[in-house]
Amino acid sequence: MNKLYPAYLFIGAEKEINEYIDTFLKSILCKNNKCNTCLDCKNIEKKQHALIRFLQPEGQYTISQLDIIFKTIIFKLNIDQDFFFIINKADLLNVYCANSLLKSLEEPPQGYHFILISSTKDNILPTIASRCIIKEFRNYNSENNILLESFINLNINNNDIIKKIESTKISEHEIPLLIDQLYQYWSDILKKSETENITQKLIIANKALNILDHSKEYYPMPGSAKIFIRNLMLQFLSILN
Ligand SMILES: [Zn+2]
Known part of the structure; x- marks a missing residue:
């Protein structure tokens, strides 16, 4: 849980x-x-x-x-x-x-x-x-979905992703729920690839969950949400190499 x-x-x-x-x-x-x-x-x-x-x-x-x-x-x-x-x-x-x-x-x-x-x-x-941990429902869909998508479609061009992160208005209070959503997403992928026996996806999902687990140890300080997201993204991109 x-x-x-x-x-x-x-x-x-x-x-x-x-x-x-x-x-x-x-x-x-x-x-x-x-x-x-x-x-x-x-x-x-x-x-x-x-x-x-x-x-x-x-x-x-x-x-x-x-x-x-x-x-x-x-x-x-x-x-x-x-x-x-x-x-x-x-x-x-x-x-x-x-x-x-x-x-x-x-x-x-x-x-x-x-x-x-x-x-x-x-x-x-x-x-x-x-x-409070803040979740904005209406804005969430437009603002944070951009970020969610970026973390999910890892094959997008590196520079594009960094630009996207720069243009979002995410604050440190919104990070934990973003992480939770990502965690949920990659857990689902993990389960799916286990049942369907897709090794490559399984490895990526495992690595992604590992990164997310570690990220919980250093949640961002006020004002550093973007740096946090940027670092997280760089770690995610390294999964592919
Ligand atoms: Zn029940």
């Missing part, structure tokens, strides 16, 4: 995000590979899962509305348990509410995770955004 982070910020259309979150939660809480039929899956769909708490603001968020978070996280989870707070309309967290959450977002007790949702990035306080 992919590594889980303390806090995520999903930005984009509500419907698209909700579908994504459904699958995301099932991939973690269903013991049967997102089967859609077990009690965990059913409860995720009904938004009634015991390990998920959905928060919806009444107008703006109030401190007392967030109380449930602080009352919940004092309970220690089992070592293999994960608990999720889904905070809808995170742009409606005012400064006081946001401040009360900062510490929990940054270093929640073992097993607790936050998923903040907003239709726009504009009204999200920078203190909140900087503590």
Whole structure:
């Protein structure tokens, strides 16, 4: 399973995000590979899962509305348990509410995770955004797909790829999810080439997964996302040699 982070910020259309979150939660809480039929899956769909708490603001968020978070996280989870707070309309967290959450977002007790949702990035306080792994749904498709494609079609001209990387607007907060997506892609290729017995692809997929594994040890510092991507790409290109 992919590594889980303390806090995520999903930005984009509500419907698209909700579908994504459904699958995301099932991939973690269903013991049967997102089967859609077990009690965990059913409860995720009904938004009634015991390990998920959905928060919806009444107008703006109030401190007392967030109380449930602080009352919940004092309970220690089992070592293999994960608990999720889904905070809808995170742009409606005012400064006081946001401040009360900062510490929990940054270093929640073992097993607790936050998923903040907003239709726009504009009204999200920078203190909140900087503590979250950000996934932009609408922009993601145009901006980051360029990068994803580059890593997948490794036979493109070297210079073209570097130019593409220079022209994207990726930030360091978006890197972990890009890596996760790449990881997913190459894992699928690996499985496929194992079943279809394609040795050359198998070797490339193995090497790609190795590089991605190592990349998790040096996630970029603020402002160095492009350098990170560039280095990663150079490693990927070396697979072919
Ligand atoms: Zn299930």
